[in-house]
Amino acid sequence: MRRSLELGAYRPGNSPVHRAPLGLKAAGVVLGSLAMLAAAHPSATGAGALLTVLAYAGAGLLRELLLPLRLMWPVLLILGGFQLWQAGVWTAVAVTGNILVSVLAARLLVLTVPVPRLLDGVVGLVRPLRIFGADPERFGLALAVMLRSVPYLLGSAADVRNSAKARGLERSPRALAVPVVIRAVAYAQQTGEALAARGIGEPDRD
Amino acid sequence: MSTAPEPAATSLPVPSPETSASSLPSSRETGGGSSGAAPRAASRRRWGAADLSYIAVFAALIAAFSLVPGIPLAAGVPITLQTLAVTLAGMVLGPARGAAAVGLYLAAGLAGLPVFSGFTSGVGVLARPSAGYLLSFPLAALVVGLLVRVLLGRIRRVRFAVLFAAGLGTSFLVVHPLGIAGLMLNAKLSFPAALTADMAFWPGDVLKNLAAAAVAVSVFAAFPRLAPRMKPRRTRAHRS
Numbered sequence: 001m002r003r004s005l006e007l008g009a010y011r012p013g014n015s016p017v018h019r020a021p022l023g024l025k026a027a028g029v030v031l032g033s034l035a036m037l038a039a040a041h042p043s044a045t046g047a048g049a050l051l052t053v054l055a056y057a058g059a060g061l062l063r064e065l066l067l068p069l070r071l072m073w074p075v076l077l078i079l080g081g082f083q084l085w086q087a088g089v090w091t092a093v094a095v096t097g098n099i100l101v102s103v104l105a106a107r108l109l110v111l112t113v114p115v116p117r118l119l120d121g122v123v124g125l126v127r128p129l130r131i132f133g134a135d136p137e138r139f140g141l142a143l144a145v146m147l148r149s150v151p152y153l154l155g156s157a158a159d160v161r162n163s164a165k166a167r168g169l170e171r172s173p174r175a176l177a178v179p180v181v182i183r184a185v186a187y188a189q190q191t192g193e194a195l196a197a198r199g200i201g202e203p204d205r206d
Numbered sequence: 207m208s209t210a211p212e213p214a215a216t217s218l219p220v221p222s223p224e225t226s227a228s229s230l231p232s233s234r235e236t237g238g239g240s241s242g243a244a245p246r247a248a249s250r251r252r253w254g255a256a257d258l259s260y261i262a263v264f265a266a267l268i269a270a271f272s273l274v275p276g277i278p279l280a281a282g283v284p285i286t287l288q289t290l291a292v293t294l295a296g297m298v299l300g301p302a303r304g305a306a307a308v309g310l311y312l313a314a315g316l317a318g319l320p321v322f323s324g325f326t327s328g329v330g331v332l333a334r335p336s337a338g339y340l341l342s343f344p345l346a347a348l349v350v351g352l353l354v355r356v357l358l359g360r361i362r363r364v365r366f367a368v369l370f371a372a373g374l375g376t377s378f379l380v381v382h383p384l385g386i387a388g389l390m391l392n393a394k395l396s397f398p399a400a401l402t403a404d405m406a407f408w409p410g411d412v413l414k415n416l417a418a419a420a421v422a423v424s425v426f427a428a429f430p431r432l433a434p435r436m437k438p439r440r441t442r443a444h445r446s
Contacts, residue, residue, distance in 0.1 A: 118317045150266045153269075178421050178424045180270075182425060188260045189256070189259070191262075
């Protein structure tokens with residue numbers, strides 16, 4: 001669990017898709033998906049699907065096409081069946097296909113770029129927002145603290161779940177949540193004090 | 207590594223997240239809102255290290271509650287604790303920091319950190335039928351935080367009921383309408399069909415808001431400084 005969080009879904013490789021600049025890939029995924037969704041036509045879905053499969057083949061990750069399908073098939077099946085009944089076969093194909101292709105295309109980004117580079121990219125995206133008062137460095141710091149806290153909280157949630165199970169309370173959201181949240185608040189206070197003691201993350205006092 | 211020629215900011219390279227905790231210089235000029243989704247209301251007061259830490263840890267809490275397996279209910283349908291954590295962020299941290307925490311969680315997930323349910327991540331979630339619910343979360347934290355601040359500032363006796371009402375009210379004012387909009391947009395459902403699909407979440411929603419209210423009461427009991435205080439008069443507010 002912890003390992004997969006830090007590494008994300010990244011599959012190391014040296015293909016042209018891996019080496020392409022992050023900005024280019026991200027723009028391609030976002031603009032391509034938007035164009036396909038705007039067209040809302042089975043032929044656009046087909047073109048998108050073809051491009052996506054080619055990109056996966058280029059990255060040598062064709063096997064990875066299966067995982068989102070395994071996660072999403074119940075929703076897609078229900079939705080496709082409903083649209084088939086309500087609006088006909090082409091709408092059903094376009095609606096479910098658009099969702100699946102967009103998810104697959106976006107996942108290629110996560111598969112071929114390591115998480116730290118992705119997060120750097122987001123911090124970079126915040127940079128132009130500085131004129132509105134956003135602060136990319138403190139945003140980056142918050143991301144780092146968050147990243148560091150997730151494994152602790154996951155471990156804490158697992159502990160609490162085990163002890164709740166021992167008391168027969170594994171179905172009570174309250175018994176599962178209260179200790180985790182209290183520990184999280186205490187952890188946040190300690191982290192805040194540790195940051196303040198090192199003079200990190202404080203705004204200028206002028 | 208270019209920093210825009212902004213007079214107030216010293217030009218420093220943007221640290222990569224994994225090194226920033228150790229290499230960050232101390233002082234930064236800031237207008238208050240740190241994440242893109244941070245609301246304007248915060249710009250009055252600057253966030254210090256303690257606020258930043260609360261925001262980051264609650265973003266992590268939402269991530270953790272999205273990743274742990276759901277609780278099996280009597281009907282066999284598991285409910286996830288994700289929305290519970292979102293509501294709690296607003297209740298415990300208040301509207302501005304709560305919304306910032308949820309915004310940070312969303313930003314991290316959209317960027318590719320596997321923090322959405324089922325360890326998914328990336329902008330692909332925006333194409334899913336459930337995208338509306340996800341995008342409603344920062345607004346939900348903001349609204350529930352505001353409601354709790356306003357109501358608890360006046361009513362002291364029935365904290366649990368007030369918190370529950372604020373949570374449930376936010377669900378039906380913010381989360382469900384935006385969720386339905388997402389279903390209509392992404393899954394191309396008609397309004398009645400989307401409403402029917404949305405109604406499947408109602409029972410779990412009531413349960414989660416009951417739990418959120420109970421957890422918030424416990425947190426306020428354990429950390430009284432986090433609890434919204436009664437306002438004697440509104441003149442006491444420390445504005446600059």
